[in-house]
Structure formats: C-alpha cells, structure tokens
Amino acid sequence: MYGSGGLNNCGGRVIFSQTGKIYDDFFVVGHPAVPVYLLDGPQPVIFDAGFTLLGELYTTEIEKILGSRAPAFCFLTHAHFDHCGAVAAFKRRYPRMEVVASRKAGEILKRPSAVERIRYLNLAAEVLVAQIGVNGTPGAHFEPFDIDRYVQEGDRVEIATGCCVEVIASPGHTWDCLSYRISDKNILLSSEAAGQPDQTGYIVTDCLADYDCYLASLQQLKALTPDVLCPGHIFVYSAEDASAYLERAQAACIDFFNLVSACAREENEDVDRIKQRIRAHEYDVNPGPKQPEPAYLINLEARIKAVLKADSMTTG
Numbered sequence: 669m670y671g672s673g674g675l676n677n678c679g680g681r682v683i684f685s686q687t688g689k690i691y692d693d694f695f696v697v698g699h700p701a702v703p704v705y706l707l708d709g710p711q712p713v714i715f716d717a718g719f720t721l722l723g724e725l726y727t728t729e730i731e732k733i734l735g736s737r738a739p740a741f742c743f744l745t746h747a748h749f750d751h752c753g754a755v756a757a758f759k760r761r762y763p764r765m766e767v768v769a770s771r772k773a774g775e776i777l778k779r780p781s782a783v784e785r786i787r788y789l790n791l792a793a794e795v796l797v798a799q800i801g802v803n804g805t806p807g808a809h810f811e812p813f814d815i816d817r818y819v820q821e822g823d824r825v826e827i828a829t830g831c832c833v834e835v836i837a838s839p840g841h842t843w844d845c846l847s848y849r850i851s852d853k854n855i856l857l858s859s860e861a862a863g864q865p866d867q868t869g870y871i872v873t874d875c876l877a878d879y880d881c882y883l884a885s886l887q888q889l890k891a892l893t894p895d896v897l898c899p900g901h902i903f904v905y906s907a908e909d910a911s912a913y914l915e916r917a918q919a920a921c922i923d924f925f926n927l928v929s930a931c932a933r934e935e936n937e938d939v940d941r942i943k944q945r946i947r948a949h950e951y952d953v954n955p956g957p958k959q960p961e962p963a964y965l966i967n968l969e970a971r972i973k974a975v976l977k978a979d980s981m982t983t984g
C-alpha cells in the first residue's frame with residue numbers, strides 16, 4: 669500500500685510517501701499516487717490537477733490548508749490525463765485562478781480527440797482509485813478548459829516578493845512537458861520528465877516521445893540539484909535523496925536503453941517480443957498498485973520505439 673512506509677527518515681534523508689506537509693508551506697494533497705502539490709503564500713499556487721474523479725478530494729484538502737483563500741495559479745506540467753483531470757473543477761471553485769501551461773499543452777487540449785482520450789482514461793481510472801482505497805466521484809467527466817497563460821523555457825512567474833516559479837522545458841516524456849522550480853525553496857516539480865519511481869525502487873524510464881530529449885532533460889534537471897524533488901507520483905524526495913534519485917533516474921535511463929537494444933538484437937527487432945521481455949523485467953515484478961496493463965503496454969511500446977529510433981541514429 670502507498671504510505672505504508674510513511675515518512676522514511678534516515679540520517680537527514682527524507683523520502684515522503686504520504687500526503688501532507690513536506691517543507692515550510694509546501695504540501696502534497698490528494699493521494700501520493702496521483703497528487704496535487706500546493707505552495708501556500710501571499711498568492712497560493714498549485715501544481716498539476718490529477719484525476720477528474722479526485723477533484724472533490726483535492727479541493728477539500730486544499731481548503732483545509734488555505735481556508736477561504738484560493739489558489740492564484742495552477743501550473744500544469746503536461747496534458748496527460750492524470751495531470752490535468754481536475755482543472756475544470758478547480759476553475760469552477762476558484763474562478764480567478766490562472767491556469768498556466770506550455771503552448772503545446774494548450775494545442776493538445778484543443779483537439780477533440782485528445783479531450784475524448786483524457787475523458788476515457790479518467791473514467792477508466794476508477795478501477796485504480798478503488799484499488800488505492802480513495803473516495804472519488806464515480807462517473808466524473810473530464811471537461812475541457814482554457815489555458816490562461818502560456819509559458820516557456822526561461823520564463824519566471826513571480827508569486828511572492830523574491831520568489832518565482834521558474835519554467836524549464838523538459839521534453840522527452842512528452843513534447844509538451846514543462847518542469848517548474850520554486851526559486852527561493854529550490855523545489856523542483858519534474859513530473860515524469862524525471863522518470864516514474866515504483867514501490868520497489870525501480871525507476872521507469874518514461875521516454876514516450878523521444879529518448880535523447882528525455883535523457884537531455886533529465887541531465888538538465890539533475891544539474892539543478894534540487895532540495896526537494898516531486899517526480900509526479902508516489903514519492904517526494906528531499907535533501908540528498910533528491911539528487912540521488914536524479915542520479916539513479918539517469919542510470920536507469922541508460923540501463924533501459926541498453927536492455928532494449930540488447931533485446932532488439934536478440935529478438936530481431938520484433939517489438940512484441942521485446943515488449944514481453946521488458947514487461948517481465950519491470951511490470952510483472954512490480955507488486956503495485958500499478959498502471960492498468962493495457963495502458964502500460966501502450967506506453968511500453970512507445971518507450972521501446974523511442975529507444976530503437978535513438979539506437980538506429982547512433983548506429984546509422
């Protein structure tokens with residue numbers, strides 16, 4: 669179960685696996701598997717918007733912390749269903765809140781086919797939500813929304829005197845991925861641009877769009893040496909664990925490349941056979957809770973193809 673380890677604190681190293689206060693005015697709300705991050709301050713800020721059916725849970729927890737105050741901004745890392753699901757619910761509750769994202773995310777969210785897919789995946793997430801034992805709102809329908817402010821690499825959005833949210837383009841997981849750094853606290857919100865840790869400590873190399881871009885983004889994030897790192901799901905890392913995680917995520921990325929390349933040679937580039945082998949290596953051994961198998965297999969194929977494309981470019 670998530671949170672069974674609670675807070676792992678060993679000699680100043682802290683890995684959080686529960687919701688609640690992480691650092692000063694920084695909180696994880698909802699559920700560790702699909703969280704929303706909240707930074708309180710003169711202009712409270714939230715990062716990402718999780719599942720549609722957890723909208724009520726997020727707003728209830730946000731209001732426990734903010735009382736009658738409302739978030740001024742919602743920064744979205746990317747337009748995946750589990751990162752933007754509850755934006756419409758937030759907008760209804762906080763009409764003056766600005767939704768901030770990349771222009772590419774805005775383009776994706778204007779496509780009816782993308783909206784349909786996000787809606788479908790959010791409805792399908794009811795199974796996972798039941799598994800993790802959270803009360804959601806069954807049948808909650810994802811609703812499209814407008815982006816109020818587009819940002820890009822190098823932008824800084826001032827949220828308090830001397831404190832900005834810095835924007836870092838981190839493509840590779842998807843093309844629309846942005847990471848955010850809260851400047852005065854050195855908190856980095858990477859989402860899956862820095863991979864996805866599972867309960868066993870394995871880090872899934874989540875290079876859905878492009879392997880080389882993913883690795884370059886990961887190296888750029890590692891160079892920031894954050895004091896707190898939020899990879900988007902399950903864990904938050906602080907102190908030396910944040911940099912140690914990024915180091916491991918980079919090693920995992922290179923290992924994944926080598927594993928896929930070796931399997932491709934042995935299996936004559938047969939993607940289905942490569943998928944079976946990688947799945948046995950990283951999915952079957954994961955005790956969960958984990959991504960439903962059909963979604964995992966679709967993503968796995970994209971990750972394998974990203975490696976094969978990068979591999980073919982290096983080998984000619």
Ligand SMILES: [Zn+2]
Pocket residue numbers: 746748841860
């Ligand atoms: Zn994602």
